[in-house]
Amino acid sequence: MSKRLSTTDTLSFGFMLFAFFLGAGNIIFPPLAGLQSGENLMPAMMGFLITAVGLPLICLVAIAKIGGGIPSMTKGLPTWVGTAIAATIFVVIGPAFATPRTGLVAYEIGAVPFLQDPSSSTQVIFTIAFFAIATLLALYPGKLMDIVGKALTPTLILLLTALAVSVLVAPSVPAGEATGAWAEDAFTTGFLEGYMTMDALGALIFGTLLVDILRRKGVTDSGDQARYMMIAGVIAAIGLAFVYISLFYVGGASAEIAATADNGGAILSAYVQSMFGGFGAVILAAVVVLACLTTAVGLTTAFAEYFNSKIKLGYRNWVLICAAVCLVVANLTLSELIAISIPVLFVVYPIAMALVIYVFARPAIAARTTTLAAMLIGALVTGVASGLNVAGLAQPLVAQFSILPLFDQHMGWIVPVIAALTFGLVYKRNERALATAEEQA
Structure with a gap:
């Protein structure tokens, strides 16, 4: 007990x-x-x-x-x-x-x-x-x-x-x-x-x-x-x-x-x-x-x-x-260390946030493995792009991500993560609707 x-x-x-x-x-x-x-x-x-x-x-x-x-x-x-x-x-x-x-x-x-x-x-x-x-x-x-x-x-x-x-x-x-x-x-x-x-x-x-x-x-x-x-x-x-x-x-x-x-x-x-x-x-x-x-x-x-x-x-x-x-x-100097760490944190934080969001939404998700994988991939890709952007690297590649809302504010990960989560939530609702229809038939 x-x-x-x-x-x-x-x-x-x-x-x-x-x-x-x-x-x-x-x-x-x-x-x-x-x-x-x-x-x-x-x-x-x-x-x-x-x-x-x-x-x-x-x-x-x-x-x-x-x-x-x-x-x-x-x-x-x-x-x-x-x-x-x-x-x-x-x-x-x-x-x-x-x-x-x-x-x-x-x-x-x-x-x-x-x-x-x-x-x-x-x-x-x-x-x-x-x-x-x-x-x-x-x-x-x-x-x-x-x-x-x-x-x-x-x-x-x-x-x-x-x-x-x-x-x-x-x-x-x-x-x-x-x-x-x-x-x-x-x-x-x-x-x-x-x-x-x-x-x-x-x-x-x-x-x-x-x-x-x-x-x-x-x-x-x-x-x-x-x-x-x-x-x-x-x-x-x-x-x-x-x-x-x-x-x-x-x-x-x-x-x-x-x-x-x-x-x-x-x-x-x-x-x-x-x-x-x-x-x-x-x-x-x-x-x-x-x-x-x-x-x-x-x-x-x-x-x-x-x-x-x-x-x-x-x-x-x-x-x-x-x-x-x-x-x-x-x-290094304190300022140099902070400057180096910023791009890395912009890569890691979206992944951590995707995990946390998934945990709270998990009970309502049916295809959990697929949904979580999609959320993490979306967070990783946009996080890497944001980190490269802050570091001033691979700018032609990074420019392709500028169409994402909030990317200029280093929060472009929100859209793909929420899109993947929405898929998981909608999939479960459709699954329940299909089960209900089969029972009624």
């Missing part, structure tokens, strides 16, 4: 989920978006919240609804399809982008403000030390990570609360002019910028872990699991929304003190230095470095465990492989 969680356990479950989400990307993107959107801050923030808060919540509910992760979502298709999608997401949130980003953010906020002459050499030294510690903790996990994790999240929340209060009580700063895409369509730009947190992709991966936690606590009913996942998701969503809104306004209030900054880490450091002085900068640096370190350890561990389950090289070897790749990638 399925058990019920106490109120305390339910709240703890929600705060744990919030801690899972709270990482480097959650801290660096909102300040830059707030600065660059200027007078268009409000629509930019609304678009950002949809993809950075709403999509992860929807992904978690989808996982709870189907009772498992990507393998359950792709059931009926060849096993390699689910494996390929999961492996790609693990690489993206692992050594390719998200994990190296933790080292870069830690360097930008934890070291650069205190260096007289930051250079590529200081970045190399810092990232070597950072990933060496992360590797040791991933290889020999112990109580240290639990202690740091439990102390870290409340401390970071307190600091972000102080930032939010400072924005409210500080003298009003005139909003700057919106720049680039933020001036043309702030809402859509914010919507796409929310992809960069990678939380929706992360939700598809560790959502399975959350279901397993509920099962170990005796919550075996799928309906109860979905309900608790929803409650936890709402708690996490409220926390993330608070963080994002605060940091958007921090960026908006930094038009004078960080006008030339090209990443959110530099903006946040400049703002804290201006408002709280050297002591505030030290506290911010310590907390962010620890937050990035714990995130790096968690992502490295998840990557190594997954790939060791598929290719038996040994957990230790996969940790070392991940750390080596991270060290190389982390010696």
Whole structure:
């Protein structure tokens, strides 16, 4: 019989989920978006919240609804399809982008403000030390990570609360002019910028872990699991929304003190230095470095465990492989890494969204395998075209996709995915009508 969680356990479950989400990307993107959107801050923030808060919540509910992760979502298709999608997401949130980003953010906020002459050499030294510690903790996990994790999240929340209060009580700063895409369509730009947190992709991966936690606590009913996942998701969503809104306004209030900054880490450091002085900068640096370190350890561990389950090289070897790749990638600049990751995310996100849409529509679909395959193919093809478009590659080929609605807004995947889904829904209705006619005959 399925058990019920106490109120305390339910709240703890929600705060744990919030801690899972709270990482480097959650801290660096909102300040830059707030600065660059200027007078268009409000629509930019609304678009950002949809993809950075709403999509992860929807992904978690989808996982709870189907009772498992990507393998359950792709059931009926060849096993390699689910494996390929999961492996790609693990690489993206692992050594390719998200994990190296933790080292870069830690360097930008934890070291650069205190260096007289930051250079590529200081970045190399810092990232070597950072990933060496992360590797040791991933290889020999112990109580240290639990202690740091439990102390870290409340401390970071307190600091972000102080930032939010400072924005409210500080003298009003005139909003700057919106720049680039933020001036043309702030809402859509914010919507796409929310992809960069990678939380929706992360939700598809560790959502399975959350279901397993509920099962170990005796919550075996799928309906109860979905309900608790929803409650936890709402708690996490409220926390993330608070963080994002605060940091958007921090960026908006930094038009004078960080006008030339090209990443959110530099903006946040400049703002804290201006408002709280050297002591505030030290506290911010310590907390962010620890937050990035714990995130790096968690992502490295998840990557190594997954790939060791598929290719038996040994957990230790996969940790070392991940750390080596991270060290190389982390010696790009933060702006360069973000620019490289954008085309890749525009390829991966449509596939993830197609899976989530399919899960919710699945009960009403008859030809499930055909429908899902068509949805994934449509998402993949248009996603690749969008990624090539952003990267400025294969433009004659990409031009052929411009007839798709919303393709210029990098959301051309919506039409083929919905068209394939509509086929699946109509097919079932026709099947029922035919069965009814046969019965009446």
